[in-house]
Each structure stands twice: as C-alpha cells, then as structure tokens.
Amino acid sequence: MILRNFLAIWLWIAGVFALNATEWARQSIYQVLTDRFARTDGSTSAACNTAEYCGGTWRGLINNLDYIKEMGFTAVWISPIVAQIEAAGNQDGDSYHGFWAKDFNSLNSRFGTANDLKDLSDALHTRGMYLMVDIVTNHMAYAGCMSCVDYSTLSPFNSQSNYHSPCSIDYSSQTSIEQCWQGSNNVALADLRTEDSNVRSFFNQWIANIVSTYGIDGLRIDSAKHQETSFWPEFENNAGVFMLGEVYEGDPNKFLPYMGVFPGLLNYPVWYWVQRAFQSTSATVTELVTGLNTMKSGTAQTNYLGSFLENHDQPRMPAWSSQSSDDALIKNALAFTILADGIPVIYQGQEQKLTGGNIPSNREALWRTGFNRQADLYKYIAVLNQFRNTVIFQDQRFTQYQAIPWQVDSHTFALRKGYDGSQVVSVFNNIGSSGSSYSVSLLSSSTGFGANLELVDVIACESHTTSSSGALSFTMGSMPKAFYRKAALAGTGLCPALSGSSTATTAPTTSSSSSGVCTTPSSVAVSFTVKVTTEYGQTVKIVGNHSSLGSWDTTKAITLSASQYTSSNPIWVGTVNLPAGASIQYKFINVASSGTVTWEADPNRTFTVPAACGTTAAAVQGTWQ
Structure with a gap:
C-alpha cells in the first residue's frame, strides 16, 4: 500500500500532472x-x-x-x-x-x-x-x-x-x-x-x-x-x-470537423462500420477498410479517438449481431477495438458477454455476474490489454503511428500499426466459428517484417517465421491474429512457452477458443515524476532501498530527465524496472554540479510495485518534500 502522505501528494498534484492527449492515447479505458x-x-x-x-x-x-x-x-x-x-x-x-x-x-x-x-x-x-x-x-x-x-x-x-x-x-x-x-x-x-x-x-x-x-x-x-x-x-x-x-455522428464529413474542437472524440463512424462488418458472416469488410482510410486522411489524428464496440447508449453486440452466439465474431471485433488506432474503451459487462438490447436493457447490473475472472472474454480482454500495454512500454511512439489497413479478401483484412521493429500486424475476419480455415500470405512491403524473422501470434500463442523475402504465410481460422517479434516478448509474460519467460504464471483457460494467457509480471516499469524547481547545473535523481535504485548509495542513484521541465511545470521524470510486488522505499535527491547532494525531507517515500495480472507499467508522481 502507498502511505497516506503519498495519497495527499496525489490530491495536490492531480491537476499539475494531468495527462495530455498523447499520454491518454496510451491508456485503455473501462467504462x-x-x-x-x-x-x-x-x-x-x-x-x-x-x-x-x-x-x-x-x-x-x-x-x-x-x-x-x-x-x-x-x-x-x-x-x-x-x-x-x-x-x-x-x-x-x-x-x-x-x-x-x-x-x-x-x-x-x-x-x-x-x-x-x-x-x-x-x-x-x-x-x-x-x-x-x-x-x-x-x-x-x-x-x-x-x-x-x-x-x-x-x-x-x-x-x-x-x-x-x-x-x-x-x-x-x-x-x-x-x-x-x-x-x-x-x-x-x-x-x-x-x-x-x-x-x-x-x-x-x-x-x-x-x-x-x-x-x-x-x-x-x-x-x-x-x-x-x-x-x-x-x-x-x-x-x-x-x-x-x-459526437453521435456516423458521417465522417460531419464528424471530422469536431476533431479540431476536442482533444478526443468517441469514434462513432468506425463503430457503425465495425457493426456492419461483424454483425454476420455474410457481411463484407470492404466498407470498414475504406472507412478507416477515409478517417485517417488529411490531418485527422485517429489516435486520439475512443475506439469502442459497446456503450450505455447502444445495444450490446450480441443484441445487434444476427449471429449473437458466435464468439469468433465477438472476439474479432473486440481485438480490433483494442489493437486499432485510438484509445480502447470497453463498456462494463462486455467481458461477461452481457446481451442487453436497447435502453435500459443494455444497462444490466454487473454484480450479478459475480465479477467472474474466469469468464472467457474477461481473460481474452486481459491478454489484449497486456499485449498493447507491453508494446507501448517498449515503444511509446506506437500509439502515434496511424495504422495502415488493407483488405485481403471480402471477409478478411489486415492492419499494421507501429514503426519498424515494433510494429504489430493484426489480421481479422468475419467468417464466424463455423468458417473453414484458409491460407493467407502477407507481403513484406505491407507488414514491414524482414526476412527469416521469428514472430508470435500473441492471440493463439503460435510461432511463425517469415520467408527469405519477408513474406508472412499462415493458416487463418475464425479467430483474429496479432503478430509481434518473438524476441521482444521475452520476459513479458505473454506466451511464455514460446517467448522464453520462465517466471510467468498462466491463468486457467475455459475453452479451446480462449486466446492466449493472462500472466503475472516478473518486473514492472515504474515511471517516477517529481515536481521540483532546480537551477542550472543541478540534477535530480532517485535513490532507494533496492539495487535498481542504488541501494541508498547516492553514487548509484538513477538520474531523472528534465526533458519535460518548464518554468510553469518543473518536473523531472524517469523509468526504472522493479520487481513485481516489491516494497520500495526511496527519496529524491538534488545533485549540484560540484557533486554536493541535497536530500529531500523525511520520511522516506514508500511504494509497493503492483503485481496484478497484465501489469507492465505503473506511475508514481510527487512533489519535492
């Protein structure tokens, strides 16, 4: 538990350290x-x-x-x-x-x-x-x-x-x-x-x-x-x-002008296209792919849009889908919601596959599900969020890259999001659970993957390797796929049997169609931010009781960055990998150019590194005491 002095600091600095649009684009929202x-x-x-x-x-x-x-x-x-x-x-x-x-x-x-x-x-x-x-x-x-x-x-x-x-x-x-x-x-x-x-x-x-x-x-x-x-x-x-x-508007021509008014918008145009693409196995994905390209045309920043599938105003997907019992359609639509451009927004109850139709039936009491953590979609969403959080931690530019969609056939489309070396290539279809498997080949010119590159489909936890030309060939079933570099998954807890993680624990799986696993982390990237006014030549560092924080040795303290420091918002920031669940004590220090060290006042700050399933990063913010 973080002690009450830290809670008080949080109340004071809530406005000072408000997330900007770029930082909100890295979040995942539960409504x-x-x-x-x-x-x-x-x-x-x-x-x-x-x-x-x-x-x-x-x-x-x-x-x-x-x-x-x-x-x-x-x-x-x-x-x-x-x-x-x-x-x-x-x-x-x-x-x-x-x-x-x-x-x-x-x-x-x-x-x-x-x-x-x-x-x-x-x-x-x-x-x-x-x-x-x-x-x-x-x-x-x-x-x-x-x-x-x-x-x-x-x-x-x-x-x-x-x-x-x-x-x-x-x-x-x-x-x-x-x-x-x-x-x-x-x-x-x-x-x-x-x-x-x-x-x-x-x-x-x-x-x-x-x-x-x-x-x-x-x-x-x-x-x-x-x-x-x-x-x-x-x-x-x-x-x-x-x-x-x-802005409840499905026409991009009427919707897009509001992107110059608000930092972010709920992406209603894409919601309409997703609804029509995944409502049945007889639908096509053409309108969705065309629409995605329309939305990112010009100067539109689709990364700041809220990507959603259900909300309190609309019937739940099982109610508007003509094949409401088809988990494959739901899982493709969910994966798209979380892995495409924008800030994922999941409405309470999607993880329990609630089925309410029009208002007020779509506003069910979640407590009646017993908050079931073993529900298939609960674990599925956990894996998708864990994957997205991991990619963002490894390359924070990921959410600023506008995804490139392309159509494979009338029922299949692919999406590349992320810069070279950290891109995710996702593939979605609407053939449904009873659809027959088929072969797909994606060219290097579309995916950006190089020759003989080892990849993992994080949803199915299956290994794949590109050809000598960089082409990615695989068998596509009814479930979506999300390809990522195998080497980048080591130690993340995602697909541990393939990525070489020896410390991850695997969550139970309830059905053969469940995707991936939800795991506890071995370490968490903790971002520290402190508000403190400094003078030229001074450096702010963090030192603490763990070896990653220098074991209280100021010569081994971690130097924070002043890259975001301004006179109106004087903050120093830095990220340290710490063991999940560890109890940390620490302080910030000010080191002058002469080497003189000034410690902040007692007591020591304390923080318990989160260890919950799917956690890859945490943030701690404070002001000099």
Whole structure:
C-alpha cells in the first residue's frame, strides 16, 4: 500500500500532472455505469430493475477496482456525478444514469459522499490508474413536459432566461441541433443558453473546482455536438485535463470537423462500420477498410479517438449481431477495438458477454455476474490489454503511428500499426466459428517484417517465421491474429512457452477458443515524476532501498530527465524496472554540479510495485518534500 502522505501528494498534484492527449492515447479505458457496477454491501445477487436505481456506488467500485485492473485497464470512466432529478415511476425511467442534472453544485447522494469520490480517485491513483468523469453541460432535466418546466427547482440556473425556448430538434439544421431540446414530454431536457457569459462563467469555475477537488484526470463530454463549438476552448482551458467528446455522428464529413474542437472524440463512424462488418458472416469488410482510410486522411489524428464496440447508449453486440452466439465474431471485433488506432474503451459487462438490447436493457447490473475472472472474454480482454500495454512500454511512439489497413479478401483484412521493429500486424475476419480455415500470405512491403524473422501470434500463442523475402504465410481460422517479434516478448509474460519467460504464471483457460494467457509480471516499469524547481547545473535523481535504485548509495542513484521541465511545470521524470510486488522505499535527491547532494525531507517515500495480472507499467508522481 502507498502511505497516506503519498495519497495527499496525489490530491495536490492531480491537476499539475494531468495527462495530455498523447499520454491518454496510451491508456485503455473501462467504462463504468456507476449505479450498475458494484454495491457498497458487496451483494452479487441483489435484483435490478434496469429502469430504476439499483444501488451501485463509488464505494462499491473502490472495492472492486482490482477486477478492472487485472484486465489491464489503466483508466476508469464513471457516470456523471452531480445531483439528479427524482423520476421513479416515470415512463422514461429514473435518473440512475446521471444525465438528468438538477443541481450542479451537489453530488448524487445515491452514489455516495464527497469523501467516497475522493477515495475513488485516490484508489485509482495508487494503482497507477486514472479517473475519467462523464459530464453534461448542455442541459438540465425536469420530470415533466417541455412546456411545463418549473425552472425554480433547478440550480444554479433557476430562471427561464437561462434556457433556449422549447423546440424539437431538426437534425438538418446546426442551429436547431445546438438550441432545441433533447428529451421528451416525460422528462424534458431544458437546453441551456451556453452562449451566454453568465452560463459560461459558471461552468468554467465549476469544472476547475471539481477537477481539482476530486483529482479528475479526464472528462467524457456528453451531447458535445449539441453546444456551439465556441463554448469549448475556454472550458477546456479551465478544466486542464483531456476531454473525450461524444459526437453521435456516423458521417465522417460531419464528424471530422469536431476533431479540431476536442482533444478526443468517441469514434462513432468506425463503430457503425465495425457493426456492419461483424454483425454476420455474410457481411463484407470492404466498407470498414475504406472507412478507416477515409478517417485517417488529411490531418485527422485517429489516435486520439475512443475506439469502442459497446456503450450505455447502444445495444450490446450480441443484441445487434444476427449471429449473437458466435464468439469468433465477438472476439474479432473486440481485438480490433483494442489493437486499432485510438484509445480502447470497453463498456462494463462486455467481458461477461452481457446481451442487453436497447435502453435500459443494455444497462444490466454487473454484480450479478459475480465479477467472474474466469469468464472467457474477461481473460481474452486481459491478454489484449497486456499485449498493447507491453508494446507501448517498449515503444511509446506506437500509439502515434496511424495504422495502415488493407483488405485481403471480402471477409478478411489486415492492419499494421507501429514503426519498424515494433510494429504489430493484426489480421481479422468475419467468417464466424463455423468458417473453414484458409491460407493467407502477407507481403513484406505491407507488414514491414524482414526476412527469416521469428514472430508470435500473441492471440493463439503460435510461432511463425517469415520467408527469405519477408513474406508472412499462415493458416487463418475464425479467430483474429496479432503478430509481434518473438524476441521482444521475452520476459513479458505473454506466451511464455514460446517467448522464453520462465517466471510467468498462466491463468486457467475455459475453452479451446480462449486466446492466449493472462500472466503475472516478473518486473514492472515504474515511471517516477517529481515536481521540483532546480537551477542550472543541478540534477535530480532517485535513490532507494533496492539495487535498481542504488541501494541508498547516492553514487548509484538513477538520474531523472528534465526533458519535460518548464518554468510553469518543473518536473523531472524517469523509468526504472522493479520487481513485481516489491516494497520500495526511496527519496529524491538534488545533485549540484560540484557533486554536493541535497536530500529531500523525511520520511522516506514508500511504494509497493503492483503485481496484478497484465501489469507492465505503473506511475508514481510527487512533489519535492
């Protein structure tokens, strides 16, 4: 456990060390619907009427974070946190989802207290994970018709003058999209005049306050296209964290302009193409491959888009696939979600193969699965995340490389992502579990692989070697493939029987179609960051009780880098490989050009290196004490 002094440091520096877009591109996000993830009482049998509150809380989430961590996720996206209208018995259901705000200045007490939310942020940060919070600034809610809203019940915008006049949205008009009302005559979503200075001023102060108070690392922006784009630059500046906007639009021509407005967006165009490509074995992959090339044309940065297959607004894949029981289709689509361009976003329950259709059926209570870590898709996602995390650790440029797709045949396509020497070549198809195997050959000119190169398909844990011309030939079945250099897998815990890792442990496999293994690491790359102002000629180092940290010998201390140091953000950073599970004590030291060593104040800092399945990296941040 990291001691309380470290937790306090984290609360203080949450904004200072906020991840930028490049750093968020290296994360993998698990989306939580707070009311449906876990209860404080730990029940795994409590019933849930999906139209009403079911009892999920921030405390319940804290108690089950390792379930998420062990799948290899590095960030958790939670539901909106503000107080909601009470709408039990309403035809549109209750406000358990968090999108029907009543009071922006209060928290949703159904989810817990302010201390619970702070504890959630702390619990994530001690695990080297990040907190993303869903927010809605477009509207407030009233349990009644659009023409009968009692504005006095809303806070702080309690006057009709703060809202646009009620009207139904005409989606052919951008003005109508931005100023007319969402919702229904059961629950009216009163559209705020976000173009007004008083409304903007409140939101700019509000977002700065909640980010700093609760240690928030990123924001998901609901209904992003329903507000004028001029609202967002100042709001983003006040937030000081990465924003992932929801622009519910499948047409790239209408979607791509928003990439110049938000740091990141949920990739709805690709979601539509993936849905059509993997919904049945009779579909083709042509539209998907063509679309991927369209999305990366020009200056579009697809690496900052959220790559998803399911979410709380859409039917789950088993509900929209005409062959819902076909695991091969699901696993191909999942592998694409995690290995393609963008930030993977997995919605709670995908790992348990939940099958809910339209709202609210797709918002099932996860606790009723018993948080089963032996579920086939749980282990499958863990392997994919572990693989992606490993590649990123070995070459952080991986997420900045825009993947190159090409079509092999009407049912098969390949994807090369990564620079020479660290590229991953993935192959996907939609032939389904009953499809017949066939031969595939990929040329070196497409993959970038050299002659006689030993590779491993990390999904099946099978060895392959390229030909003298660099061609990669293999038999393709119904499962996807992900090829990577065999030599680079040594010691990672991935496919240990092939990569030569002697310390990895293998997770149980439940079926012959399960892919790979989820393993505990032998070592973890721990990134240390310290905020400290230095003068010319001074160097900041880290020294500690482990040999990798110099065994308290300052002459063997690890030198940190000032490559990211600025006068406004004076940070020194460095990465050290440490044994998984080790209890570390350490301090930062300032070494002058004369050799004089200045130690920071007592007590020693402490850190326990994580050892959870799939862990390859961790981050520790602090300020000079």
